[in-house]
Amino acid sequence: MNTQTEIETKLKSIFKKVLDIQENEIVPGARLDESLGIDSTEMVEISVVIKKELGIILKDNELKKIHSFNDIVGILKNRTS
Amino acid sequence: MEKISITGLGIVSPSGIDKRVFWANIKAGRSAVEKIERFDASLYPSRIAGHVRELEGYSNVSSRLLKKIDLFSHMALVASQLCLDDAKINLTQENLKRVGIFMGNAIGGWLYAETELRDMYLEGREGVSPFMASAWFPAAPQGQISIHYGIKGFSKTIVADRASSLMAIGYAARTIIRGKCDFILAGGMEAPVTPYALLCCNTSGMLSKNNDNPKGAYRPFDRNRDGLAIAEGAGVLTLEGQTRVKQREGAHVYANIIGYGTTTDAVNRITPSPDAKQLANAIKIALGDAMLKTTDIDYICADGAGSQLGDATETKAIQDVFGEYASKIIVSAPKSIYGNMLGASGVLDVITTCLAIEHSMVPPTINYETPDPQCDLNLCINKAQEKVIKNAMIINRGRGGINCVLILQKP
Structure with a gap:
């Protein structure tokens, strides 16, 4: 899993599962707190599921810099390339 | 109050x-x-x-x-x-x-x-x-x-x-x-x-x-x-x-809270004090707060823990405070119908008593079959009874010797 599309598809499925939302609610470039109302605890939950399903640990300094869906895609892409 | x-x-x-x-x-x-x-x-x-x-x-x-x-x-x-x-x-x-x-x-x-x-x-x-x-x-x-x-x-x-x-x-x-x-x-x-x-x-x-x-x-x-x-x-x-x-337009008053009292037994972490003195004190404090006499109370919504000691000491406290009038006040524990909601049991007792006041009807204690001389109260048994309730007392008790009494009045 290392193409941009594969990463996006997987991350969308994680978002759907954790947040109980529809895929079309995800706006890739929008701020997660404003577009989806994601708080810090939900971000931790997302990072736990990413670790479980993709084996990738998001570090604290990386979590602090995440503002959008695309930010997470970028981190995951770097780690898997 | x-x-x-x-x-x-x-x-x-x-x-x-x-x-x-x-x-x-x-x-x-x-x-x-x-x-x-x-x-x-x-x-x-x-x-x-x-x-x-x-x-x-x-x-x-x-x-x-x-x-x-x-x-x-x-x-x-x-x-x-x-x-x-x-x-x-x-x-x-x-x-x-x-x-x-x-x-x-x-x-x-x-x-x-x-x-x-x-x-x-x-x-x-x-x-x-x-x-x-x-x-x-x-x-x-x-x-x-x-x-x-x-x-x-x-x-x-x-x-x-x-x-x-x-x-x-x-x-x-x-x-x-x-x-x-x-x-x-x-x-x-x-x-x-x-x-x-x-x-x-x-x-x-x-x-x-x-x-x-x-x-x-x-x-x-x-x-x-x-x-x-x-x-x-x-x-x-x-x-x-x-x-x-x-x-406030459209406000409907079910009942007014007019008295409150609370005490602690300081005896045992689970069971209430056998002498029931602190529960009796909580009842007196609530009556004093409400500025009512014992004979003003028309109905008692009891704690009714269903334990041997709990019900006997609750009866004793009611008899100690109300004296001869204790045998005349109608008492029930309606939570016997749906179960004891522990920390939420008090609010359900208040809601039930509000509805009892509104409908002029005493809610029953169910499953009462065999009288106990240690619980010699005037119980409303198995089915509701019609009665105008002007003042009602609610008793709740918790482990650790907690006693709590609230008095409601018909608006």
């Missing part, structure tokens, strides 16, 4: 979620206690409880939020909305910094906690949801209600075992009198029908083991009583001061 009005009722109980259904079941004395089938409870000494049905049908809580909260918060949110609807209060027109939330709870949210603890032992610390921290503790429902409505005023959660929500209501009334809030959502919630919570309740030694006859198991004041049946549920009231009630 200055009168504080009860202007809205929100009920989530095994006897019904809708106010009319609840009262019809109470009036008829229809037991809602059942065998526990939600999980395998076959090895528990007591495996019966009152269960809430059809909560989803009354809930507007999102599935996203439901993942983050325990059942006791969900029930509290539903009861709060039902209460606000019943009171015809529109929060968009209120100063939310002057609205408070006072809730009572005894044991916390164990359905959520147990699941996460299981995951911690199976998967390690990362198996635990980050929402665990904010889901399980007794004040979690207060927080969820405040977030849901944007309520920002002075608020508290009281933990006092089975007296929790009655104490929360007493403190809420005093908070309005002190001028700290314009109105308050007051009540409580409990969700003890989970494997670990049921185990803890069992080890307290307070539960009935009459598992073959769930509907007949909880029998307060009966000679063959052997404990209480637990129940899940929530209840919420709106409390408002007199000036506000008079000014």
Whole structure:
């Protein structure tokens, strides 16, 4: 899993599962707190599921810099390339 | 004390979620206690409880939020909305910094906690949801209600075992009198029908083991009583001061809170003091607060723990305070119908008493068959009785020797 599309598809499925939302609610470039109302605890939950399903640990300094869906895609892409 | 009005009722109980259904079941004395089938409870000494049905049908809580909260918060949110609807209060027109939330709870949210603890032992610390921290503790429902409505005023959660929500209501009334809030959502919630919570309740030694006859198991004041049946549920009231009630269009007053008293036994961590002196003192304090004589009380909604010592000492306290009049006052423990909601039992007693005052009808104690000379009270047995109730007294007691008494008056 290392193409941009594969990463996006997987991350969308994680978002759907954790947040109980529809895929079309995800706006890739929008701020997660404003577009989806994601708080810090939900971000931790997302990072736990990413670790479980993709084996990738998001570090604290990386979590602090995440503002959008695309930010997470970028981190995951770097780690898997 | 200055009168504080009860202007809205929100009920989530095994006897019904809708106010009319609840009262019809109470009036008829229809037991809602059942065998526990939600999980395998076959090895528990007591495996019966009152269960809430059809909560989803009354809930507007999102599935996203439901993942983050325990059942006791969900029930509290539903009861709060039902209460606000019943009171015809529109929060968009209120100063939310002057609205408070006072809730009572005894044991916390164990359905959520147990699941996460299981995951911690199976998967390690990362198996635990980050929402665990904010889901399980007794004040979690207060927080969820405040977030849901944007309520920002002075608020508290009281933990006092089975007296929790009655104490929360007493403190809420005093908070309005002190001028700290314009109105308050007051009540409580409990969700003890989970494997670990049921185990803890069992080890307290307070539960009935009459598992073959769930509907007949909880029998307060009966000679063959052997404990209480637990129940899940929530209840919420709106409390408002007199000036506000008079000014607010559409306000309906069910009853006024006019007296409150609380004491502690300081004797044993589980059982009440055999001399019942501190419960008697709490009754006297409440009567003094209400500026009433013993003969002014028309009905007592009893704690009715269903334990040998609990009911005998409650009877003794009533007889010590009321003297000869004790044999004339009508007494009942309507929670025998749906089970004992522990920290939420007090608010359900207040709601039942409000409806009793409104309908001029005393709710019954059910399953009473064999008189006990140690519980020689004038009980309303098995079916409601017509009676105009001007002043009513509610008694709640908790482990640790907690005694709590509230007095309501017909408006």
